[in-house]
Amino acid sequence: xxxxxxxxxxxxxxxxxxxxxxxxxxxxxxxxxxxxxxxxxxxxxxxxxxxxxxxxxxxxxxxxxxxxxxxxxxxxxxxxxxxxxxxxxxxxxxxxxxxxxxxxxxxxxxxxxxxxxxxxxxxxxxxxxxxxxxxxxxxxxxxxxxxxxxxxxxxxxxxxxxxxxxxxxxxxxxxxxxxxxxxxxxxxxxxxxxxxxxxxxxxxxxxxxxxxxxxxxxxxxxxxxxxxxxxxxxxxxxxxxxxxxxxxxxxxxxxxxxxxxxxxxxxxxxxxxxxxxxxxxxxxxxxxxxxxxxxxxxxxxxxxxxxxxxxxxxxxxxxxxxxxxxxxxxxxxxxxxxxxxxxxxxxxxxxxxxxxxxxxxxxxxxxxxxxxxxxxxxxxxxxxxxxxxxxxxxxxxxxxxxxxxxxxxxxxxxxxxxxxxxxxxxxxxxxxxxxxxxxxxxxxxxxxxxxxxxxxxxxxxxxxxxxxxxxxxxxxxxxxxxxxxxxxxxxxxxxxxxxxxxxxxxxxxxxxxxxxxxxxxxxxxxxxxxxxxxxxxxxxxxxxxxxxxxxxxxxxxxxxxxxxxxxxxxxxxxxxxxxxxxxx
Numbered sequence: 412x413x414x415x416x417x418x419x420x421x422x423x424x425x426x427x428x429x430x431x432x433x434x435x436x437x438x439x440x441x442x443x444x445x446x447x448x449x450x451x452x453x454x455x456x457x458x459x460x461x462x463x464x465x466x467x468x469x470x471x472x473x474x475x476x477x478x479x480x481x482x483x484x485x486x487x488x489x490x491x492x493x494x495x496x497x498x499x500x501x502x503x504x505x506x507x508x509x510x511x512x513x514x515x516x517x518x519x520x521x522x523x524x525x526x527x528x529x530x531x532x533x534x535x536x537x538x539x540x541x542x543x544x545x546x547x548x549x550x551x552x553x554x555x556x557x558x559x560x561x562x563x564x565x566x567x568x569x570x571x572x573x574x575x576x577x578x579x580x581x582x583x584x585x586x587x588x589x590x591x592x593x594x595x596x597x598x599x600x601x602x603x604x605x606x607x608x609x610x611x612x613x614x615x616x617x618x619x620x621x622x623x624x625x626x627x628x629x630x631x632x633x634x635x636x637x638x639x640x641x642x643x644x645x646x647x648x649x650x651x652x653x654x655x656x657x658x659x660x661x662x663x664x665x666x667x668x669x670x671x672x673x674x675x676x677x678x679x680x681x682x683x684x685x686x687x688x689x690x691x692x693x694x695x696x697x698x699x700x701x702x703x704x705x706x707x708x709x710x711x712x713x714x715x716x717x718x719x720x721x722x723x724x725x726x727x728x729x730x731x732x733x734x735x736x737x738x739x740x741x742x743x744x745x746x747x748x749x750x751x752x753x754x755x756x757x758x759x760x761x762x763x764x765x766x767x768x769x770x771x772x773x774x775x776x777x778x779x780x781x782x783x784x785x786x787x788x789x790x791x792x793x794x795x796x797x798x799x800x801x802x803x804x805x806x807x808x809x810x811x812x813x814x815x816x817x818x819x820x821x822x823x824x825x826x827x828x829x830x831x832x833x834x835x836x837x838x839x840x841x842x843x844x845x846x847x848x849x850x851x852x853x854x855x856x857x858x859x860x861x862x863x864x865x866x867x868x869x870x871x872x873x874x875x876x877x878x879x880x881x882x883x884x885x886x887x888x889x890x891x892x893x894x895x896x897x898x899x900x901x902x903x904x905x906x907x908x909x910x911x912x913x914x915x916x917x918x919x920x921x922x923x924x925x926x927x928x929x930x931x932x933x934x935x936x937x938x939x940x941x942x943x944x945x946x947x948x949x950x951x952x953x954x955x956x957x958x959x960x961x962x963x964x965x966x967x968x969x970x971x972x973x974x975x976x977x978x979x980x981x982x983x984x985x986x987x988x989x990x991x992x993x994x995x
Contacts, residue, residue: 485530501627520558571628807841
């Protein structure tokens, strides 16, 4: 039976007229039904294994295409950066599920999602390939449900629009569940340097995803119409006009971001002493102290990473005294730059204090701090360290990473997965944004993976941060592509909030991103270095800051409602057909 054919094709002529199945009954010549005299022969109905085999054979070619298209979407993301594949992969998936049933779309979406996420998240192999496969399969379930939804929505008029909303809905769900969500692999993050990027200033990452998916869906609609040119010669002109219109609209939408104004003078960022196009700036020094070896055991001996960052800061201070470098207004250290709690270990406190007093300006220090009242818990903090008064205000990471910084159901899972015992303590989440006063600047601190979560970065920008700092420690995933993926998120956030974003990493990639998303300075991975640069300070808010999460919620709800509408209309259509056949 051809895929997508009507269920009526699987019934006898009598059943087709009455709309009933023929299990256990036989039609009479007058249209009534009589029971079989005895048990129905087994050979009259294929077994489940035979039906499953037929299904696999029928779907094999389509599934193989879905796998290839999923891999193509993975190549759209860093470190490959083939961003046009993002909307072309959307086009391919829309064609593969067009006109299919929900179950067929579900399977095709899963076959598309698993290879995409395996390629995207392969950097997790440092932890173990089982972690790569497990997380990819869990995240692919969301893509599978989206595939089924797009199949349903393809029955409606304007189906590319509903499909784009379903892409947003899928990312909305992955951003929140399970355990606070894991938003890696959003279409927007593959377009941090494409013509779609400026749209982030209007509606954030969800609007970028929507635009990319809509362009892909419109190209799919054009190809569907193009196929009908040969199938329906009588309506060839109408199909040709519709095809051309879809292509033109897709091209206009793809270029619409170029009409969005971005901050002027952004390319002056990163030049010490520059004015950033006439606005206020602050001179910062970003210290990348490096680690001795990448991987799970990057920490090495106690105080080693701390000493690396303190020594690099003291060398900068010596160059300032020698007149070889400008004295910065503040210094930024990365996440975990102090591998010991400075409040518990006097040697760590003294080493930080020496370096801060030597440079003579406030330093943002990343440290793990013991929870004062809950034994076994730690804070992942950014601490403002003043050369005169010592440690002061701090920001605690609000979104610890499950199974990386804390273990859900620790007592039960650690018995089964002994590797989890390598995470001896759980990180305790903070409860406020990271707006901190460092010298003359009010900066917004975001720690590591938090840059992937819309609400954390948006709340920080709206709380008064004039520039954003991403303190991160990517030493575990060095040279795997993960640092490049995280830097792409920083680029998108810079455009979304109209602010400079500085990434301070222990082992790289440390970088400064101008408000227009341009990377103006960066340090390579696994090198020790200091970037001395100026960044613009901005008080203005973008439309994305003002509208908040509203576009994402609206688009996601529209996507879900389109599936409900498709189900309702399909059932009504079947009801009318059955009544019409019964009257005949």
